[in-house]
Amino acid sequence: MRAMLLIRAVEKAWGDAYLTEEITGIPPSLSTGQEAIAAGACAALGDGDFIFTTHRGQAAQVARGLDPKRILAELYCRRTGYNKGKSYHVTDMTRGVVGMGGIVPAQVPIAGGMALAQKMRGTDRVSLAFFGDGASNEGAVHEAAALAAMWTLPLILLCENNRYCITQRDTDALKGPSIAARAAGYGLPGVVVDGTDPLAVQAAVAEAVARARAGGGATFIEAQCERLTGHLIHDTQPYRSREELESAWKHCPILLFGERLERERILSADERARMNREIEAEVAGAVAHARTQPYPAIHEAYEDLWA
Amino acid sequence: MRAMLLIRAVEKAWGDAYLTEEITGIPPSLSTGQEAIAAGACAALGDGDFIFTTHRGQAAQVARGLDPKRILAELYCRRTGYNKGKSYHVTDMTRGVVGMGGIVPAQVPIAGGMALAQKMRGTDRVSLAFFGDGASNEGAVHEAAALAAMWTLPLILLCENNRYCITQRDTDALKGPSIAARAAGYGLPGVVVDGTDPLAVQAAVAEAVARARAGGGATFIEAQCERLTGHLIHDTQPYRSREELESAWKHCPILLFGERLERERILSADERARMNREIEAEVAGAVAHARTQPYPAIHEAYEDLWA
Amino acid sequence: MFDNRLFRPGGPVKPEEKDWPSFRGAINEAMREEMRRDPLVFQMGEDIALASPFGVTTGLAKEFGRERIRDAPCAEVAVVGAAVGAAMGGMRPIVEFQFGDFMSVAIDQLTHQAAMLRYLTGGQVSVPLVIRLPCGGGQGAGSQHSQSLYSWFAHVPGIKVLLPSTSMDAKAMMKAAIRDNNPVLFFEHKQLYRTRWPVPAEFRDADHVAELGKAAVRRAGVDITVVATLTMVHHALAAAEALAAEGVSVEVIDPRTLVPFDVDTLVASVRKTGRLLVVDEAYLNFGIQAEVIATVAERAFEALKAAPRRLGNPNVPVPFAPCLQDEVLPGRARIEAAIRQMMSR
Amino acid sequence: MFDNRLFRPGGPVKPEEKDWPSFRGAINEAMREEMRRDPLVFQMGEDIALASPFGVTTGLAKEFGRERIRDAPCAEVAVVGAAVGAAMGGMRPIVEFQFGDFMSVAIDQLTHQAAMLRYLTGGQVSVPLVIRLPCGGGQGAGSQHSQSLYSWFAHVPGIKVLLPSTSMDAKAMMKAAIRDNNPVLFFEHKQLYRTRWPVPAEFRDADHVAELGKAAVRRAGVDITVVATLTMVHHALAAAEALAAEGVSVEVIDPRTLVPFDVDTLVASVRKTGRLLVVDEAYLNFGIQAEVIATVAERAFEALKAAPRRLGNPNVPVPFAPCLQDEVLPGRARIEAAIRQMMSR
Ligand SMILES: Cc1ncc(C[n+]2csc(CCOP(=O)(O)OP(=O)(O)O)c2C)c(N)n1
Ligand SMILES: Cc1ncc(C[n+]2csc(CCOP(=O)(O)OP(=O)(O)O)c2C)c(N)n1
Ligand SMILES: [Mg+2]
């Protein structure tokens, strides 16, 4: 729960910074509605594992325990951000988080390569690639899935089906029974899971992790959810009806999980509110931190290209 | 039967020309063992339809009724060849034959585009793309299949599974139940057919053609056979055991179909031998023709680039 | 250093600009007119029907329907391939990429198929298609959304490469691209989309089509030739104005097309001025700037009075942080400095 | 016109050549030594274990096993991606393409991922990988199997580009490529594979590694500088011999690496000779030839006595028919003619 609330708070801070023109550039892409996937998936991973994120990657970065201060510093283009202001695809190799997403879904074959490295080096680490429903139609996913099957790689292909590829509805672009149904064609296990339920996602990923660690190879998971906000922050989703959006919001994972925790008397509404206040304070602190951080110096434009 | 014998004779002529060093350059890729697929598929197509061939495309060119004289003239690099000596991917737009194959399997998305053009122009023509088992792992096939499903294109994806991608056995590279099994993931019908039986191939393609003409969209067909000769003519297949090759030759489509026609008293062994002699004479004539044709003039190197 | 203030991509329209067509509007109008004229013209691209990424296709789906303005899936190999096949089948496709950088995933379909198929088949097919590639930096969009990769495509045979810099050219060149029987890449600098430009009367003439392969002399001068493309044309013009006050007369040449390339206008200019500066956002090493210099060195060697120079991205990815981004993009200030230095020798 | 007889790709080995290592054997030996030295080095490629397309990996699977010599499927995006990811995971992959042209399907993984990831992450990762790209024409292999596309890759930041032309360089540069911590493209001209070259003693030294970024002066001369790569080095040397008889002293420079590029050796040579001819099989327009000329025009303008010139493929696909193919490739005869013409002015 905490992870999901923190994700939403960090993203809100980023979105606000853009809307108030504190930061400029490419508009933020929020994962509102998808928080349970990142939270569930990261909860199933161990310390040495790797994740490869998308253009909508903040949820996973936060869920993997990265420091909101340094995430926001990056999004504020500061030199103390994780990537020194070089890109907003936040990366922290010490936590196995590789930020990608400029090219959809180039991270998937690379995650396969990381899995290959782990296998060849004899570790039991797994590599998990996030990608979207739209991305699933790209050849890169196909090739990476086939290779993972062929080489029995410890890879998890985690498709976040948030129903949209920008303005294109998944049902317009995908005519099979599900995206995970494609897994069978590669000889991989394919699983569809409720992406609004962090525990369901965690369970599915945990099973995939266990399979991978045991040398059983890759798993293709499709976590279905709803994209509640626009593709980018300035997208007001005119291509979706009011009814569609209203019903989508009923699938808000924070809402659903909050209700459930209340129902199951694990976390009361009050406790949740308190948790949220703490988180908001933490994020406000992170924003304040980011704002005071220095911008990169000009000469840094020429650094970090060559090893 | 005639088509299959003619294919093999034309290819033999090409192979011989290379082995005797009459022609140089990239070694010929013969489709020995695969003749039934081209013969069956082309028999199911109508006059206005289109086929997109592979690097192993002579079988389909011959089966589609192209003139062996001009095919061989092209392979002999003469200016009266179909492509004026510019490439060995023999093309004849008047017969809807597009020769491709330099880049595996770039022809598949393009065949999809031809299908789109036919659909938009309101014709009932279909577009058929050949590609191999190895090629099926390329992203281009995935993307084209998904697009064909999405736009209900009159396209036939005809995978010739000859068991090998150069030296790589299909079972090493493909871990699903079959290549056609991938079709389901796109929401396309997928069919596995015996690629050594021309009538079975013809029936499967005819059904796909009927579906496409009726507006029912694309079909994915996998025709399974054996590659009897090497990947290229100089490949002696040291990576295959003698037993494997011997058992593969039992699947020679010409042998099998010949036996069947004999059994069913449609074509006796004598008649077949006569047919073959006629064909050999025809091909010998085509070779003689090709040899006498002029080479392109130097200035032709600079022609045909811009429209 | 890139001077973002030179264009106001946002902000209110100034009174005098009211009747000037915007750059993106000009492309839209060209496509609209050509789609009206020729029912074989159609478009494919991600989100072009419902929410055109940069507003270039806005309104077209309403007029022409979703069959001719086709929302494409995120599958660029299939989409470019579909364009190649459709073109061979007699259609005239236009493909939009959201960012031109993404062409990186579909280059084979462009350079080995679209561009080569006519040659390979001995002239049996033609492949009339237009690919629209938003390019350029300055929007803080990061390394993979800010590039100007035309040097790649101008290098290989069979592809026309267009770089419009004004509304008039955007319209007339787009019309020429659509009517051309070859694969054409149409690069659209994102910083230009919302700019507005005064246009001559023929802008309104639906039959006015640009002749491809003619450079424009944007400003006549006698001391130095500056060759610039896209936004850099305007940076160069601003620099030229500033230098005019110092008594330096700058000629600004906008090649407009890289393939075909107008060697004659370039050579004539350098024969007059004797000095050459080439400015482009492309990566500097092995970029189009080198070709311009090499062409002049070969064809107008005796006319050169001083070493030619070039400006461009100094071969690093365009960084995300605006302060770093602006550092690696050329612009008015750098052009002025370079000209001053060249004139002082 | 391309002179195929300059190298005998087939045919019996001449007696004096017996102890000379072949070009492909040199690459093989470099990879073997490095794989022995460093267990993290491994290879992926189509058919590299069982029937190496050009024989470069022959025998390696036997020594190192099928895990380290991995037969890859026909899926170049996945394979290059696997190399990038494996490199980030601490391995040192070498990838073979059967023909370098096929890189066209996987460029994004190279230029936007392998080359950019270090920069984008602020230096957190490094991507040590080698991609071997057989290139060049002359074998009658057709338009999509005969190209020399390094101009593309030298243009974008983050990739080293190597063009070895002798057995010694092939070995020492391959070793340097494997030990380098950046993405490296290793272009192998197919006409060179079976050629044999005399080598100095350090060829046998497993610790001898080339310093990347140092051009070789293949022949000293005072009248004209010829810059040539790969097979063209040898065509240029043959032309130089012929011209020596006519009293023309030709200096032949082999840059060996395009990125990093040795500007100093080039400039020093032209300062001495005053004349420059650049020869390469690359398409001429917007190709690497232009960069060499532009560099000299910028850095050694005053030294130039005559207009520089360049030879290359005149921007058509390499046709299938040998007679047409030979027409579009440069070679010894054209080099001689160009030099004669340049000296006669
Ligand atoms: C190769 C490539 N094509 C297109 C894009 C443009 N693009 C950026 S995000 C996006 C949407 C992808 O949709 P999906 O995979 O469903 O992810 P979501 O945005 O829904 O998280 C697209 C098409 C890109 N970045 N790269
Ligand atoms: C993109 C690309 N990768 C690799 C190759 C090299 N290649 C040529 S033919 C071939 C074999 C393809 O196998 P398959 O699709 O099964 O066809 P087959 O040769 O068996 O007919 C390969 C890998 C190529 N031409 N293009
Ligand atoms: Mg989505």
Ligand SMILES: [Mg+2]
């Ligand atoms: Mg095969």
